[in-house]
Amino acid sequence: MSTTTSTDPAGTGADGAGDRATVIAKASHPSRHVPSDRLPLDELATRVTGRLVRPEDAAYDDLTLPFNLAIPVRPLAVVEVATPEDVVEAVRFAGRHGVEIGVQATGHGARTVDGAILVHTSRLDELTIHPEGWARVGAGVRWQRVLDEAALHGLAALAGSAPGVGVVGYTTGGGFGPVARTHGLASDHVRAFEVVTGDGVLRRATADEHPDLFWALRGGKGALGIVTAVEFDLLPISTIYGGAIWFDAADTADVLEAWRTWSEGLPSSATTSVAIKQLPDVPELPAPIAGRMTISVRFAWTGDVEAGREVFAPMRSVATALIDGVDVMPYAALGAIHMDPPQGMPATEAHVLLDSLPREAVDALVALVGPGSGSPQVVVEVRQLGGAVAAGAALASAVSHRTAPYSLFAVGVGLPGVVEQTREHAAWMLEGMAPWSSGRRLVNFTQTETLEEVNAVYDPQTRTRLAQLAAYYDPHGIISAAWHLRASRRG
Ligand SMILES: Cc1cc2nc3c(=O)[nH]c(=O)nc-3n(C[C@H](O)[C@H](O)[C@H](O)COP(=O)(O)OP(=O)(O)OC[C@H]3O[C@@H](n4cnc5c(N)ncnc54)[C@H](O)[C@@H]3O)c2cc1C
Numbered sequence: 364m365s366t367t368t369s370t371d372p373a374g375t376g377a378d379g380a381g382d383r384a385t386v387i388a389k390a391s392h393p394s395r396h397v398p399s400d401r402l403p404l405d406e407l408a409t410r411v412t413g414r415l416v417r418p419e420d421a422a423y424d425d426l427t428l429p430f431n432l433a434i435p436v437r438p439l440a441v442v443e444v445a446t447p448e449d450v451v452e453a454v455r456f457a458g459r460h461g462v463e464i465g466v467q468a469t470g471h472g473a474r475t476v477d478g479a480i481l482v483h484t485s486r487l488d489e490l491t492i493h494p495e496g497w498a499r500v501g502a503g504v505r506w507q508r509v510l511d512e513a514a515l516h517g518l519a520a521l522a523g524s525a526p527g528v529g530v531v532g533y534t535t536g537g538g539f540g541p542v543a544r545t546h547g548l549a550s551d552h553v554r555a556f557e558v559v560t561g562d563g564v565l566r567r568a569t570a571d572e573h574p575d576l577f578w579a580l581r582g583g584k585g586a587l588g589i590v591t592a593v594e595f596d597l598l599p600i601s602t603i604y605g606g607a608i609w610f611d612a613a614d615t616a617d618v619l620e621a622w623r624t625w626s627e628g629l630p631s632s633a634t635t636s637v638a639i640k641q642l643p644d645v646p647e648l649p650a651p652i653a654g655r656m657t658i659s660v661r662f663a664w665t666g667d668v669e670a671g672r673e674v675f676a677p678m679r680s681v682a683t684a685l686i687d688g689v690d691v692m693p694y695a696a697l698g699a700i701h702m703d704p705p706q707g708m709p710a711t712e713a714h715v716l717l718d719s720l721p722r723e724a725v726d727a728l729v730a731l732v733g734p735g736s737g738s739p740q741v742v743v744e745v746r747q748l749g750g751a752v753a754a755g756a757a758l759a760s761a762v763s764h765r766t767a768p769y770s771l772f773a774v775g776v777g778l779p780g781v782v783e784q785t786r787e788h789a790a791w792m793l794e795g796m797a798p799w800s801s802g803r804r805l806v807n808f809t810q811t812e813t814l815e816e817v818n819a820v821y822d823p824q825t826r827t828r829l830a831q832l833a834a835y836y837d838p839h840g841i842i843s844a845a846w847h848l849r850a851s852r853r854g
Contacts, residue, residue, distance in 0.1 A: 429473030430707035536807035544750030561837025582761030604671035612656035631750030
């Protein structure tokens with residue numbers, strides 16, 4: 364099946380801000396429930412070359428497994444697509460029967476898809492590295508495969524902190540990774556998306572073909588359709604100077620304050636974050652950091668190694684390190700910088716962008732989540748943004764808030780018995796940091812299941828334009844992730 368190439372029929376234009384954002388009447392994602400016994404799922408099964416999996420089938424639990432096990436992913440059925448044409452069939456079926464459709468590749472950013480059909484993309488696993496410096500990647504591919512195959516050609520891809528995350532879900536959300544201050548967001552390097560829009564048409568979106576769609580897919584995630592493949596530039600990087608240095612919790616206040624002042628003066632060759640962690644006491648983790656509170660400084664330097672060593676030296680002298688893992692490393696080992704867990708758990712998440720990080724903010728954070736605070740959070744991290752992330756704001760895309768200087772993100776245990784306490788504590792942490800918060804968020808760190816979240820993720824102009832495009836590209840209003848763009852259309 365070929366992609367269509369007609370241009371911007373929505374006529375939203377390049378700036379396209381138009382009227383005030385769609386007025387949203389509902390407080391959270393209102394699912395549209397079509398009873399499954401009224402859906403001719405057998406018909407869909409015969410139309411796809413992949414598998415149709417129902418809740419009673421053995422594969423259902425595996426295919427719906429979220430990374431955050433606290434999120435219930437219980438669609439009416441899963442279409443494990445084998446080709447882009449399968450995606451077309453699934454989307455057209457959803458349109459004909461007025462049922463919502465969602466998408467999942469790895470479950471790292473899973474959303475509830477109650478009453479919807481879920482397209483599972485893991486079999487869309489094509490991967491071609493073009494040695495002249497670009498890649499074509501299917502929607503089911505995870506970053507580590509791209510990192511490993513690109514490395515064979517001395518090339519690098521702008522993956523995030525966890526290489527188990529899916530390329531498409533990450534990139535459509537902007538994609539802020541460990542070298543972002545040097546090279547910008549992953550979405551800044553995209554050449555093309557292939558996407559089945561909500562009207563069931565397979566389209567190719569580039570700066571010249573469907574530029575409106577191309578704008579929306581960089582930051583708007585799956586709001587207008589289901590991406591089947593993405594093409595993006597690779598960078599000639601084999602190694603970087605980077606990793607993480609870990610300190611005892613007792614040094615938290617000194618390390619955080621030193622990181623704050625040191626990071627303020629860093630050039631864009633450096634990307635850094637700091638994380639207060641309470642990791643479990645498990646044999647997979649190095650003994651010095653297991654089963655206790657620690658603080659780690661993450662660092663990735665894309666310039667000359669000796670210069671990187673010199674730039675990082677002040678962080679080494681703040682306190683005695685438990686582990687110093689900052690050195691020359693293969694770029695493909697990027698996941699070692701943040702050491703995010705490969706396996707999920709039931710989790711709570713809290714996130715906000717900060718406008719500033721003065722000394723008082725550091726003191727407040729230490730009191731809220733540092734030693735003696737009783738914090739139940741497993742990880743509380745502050746990432747420094749800026750550099751090429753902020754500079755790239757000139758590139759038109761649906762990524763909002765990229766000029767924010769810092770991101771604050773916390774993950775806690777979401778198990779029954781402790782989940783309420785963890786949530787309350789996270790809310791208390793956000794309240795305590797409110798004097799320095801913008802109230803805004805990055806879409807990749809937000810579930811966008813409530814209006815509060817949606818409003819925090821997109822600026823009003825971006826949401827207006829996304830809503831205009833959704834009205835054209837998703838005329839039946841079936842794309843599950845776009846619930847907030849059509850709430851007013853439904854009345
Ligand atoms: C441990 C961990 C570390 C992370 N680190 C970073 C980081 O460093 N930087 C960063 O920016 N983000 C980071 N994220 C967030 C991550 O990028 C998002 O959650 C992303 O959406 C995950 O995509 P996925 O395909 O792996 O997950 P999935 O749960 O499979 O998909 C999540 C969402 O992505 C979209 N999506 C997925 N596939 C498609 C498709 N084919 N077409 C259209 N939309 C699609 C949909 O909105 C879907 O609901 C991290 C998440 C985790 C859990």
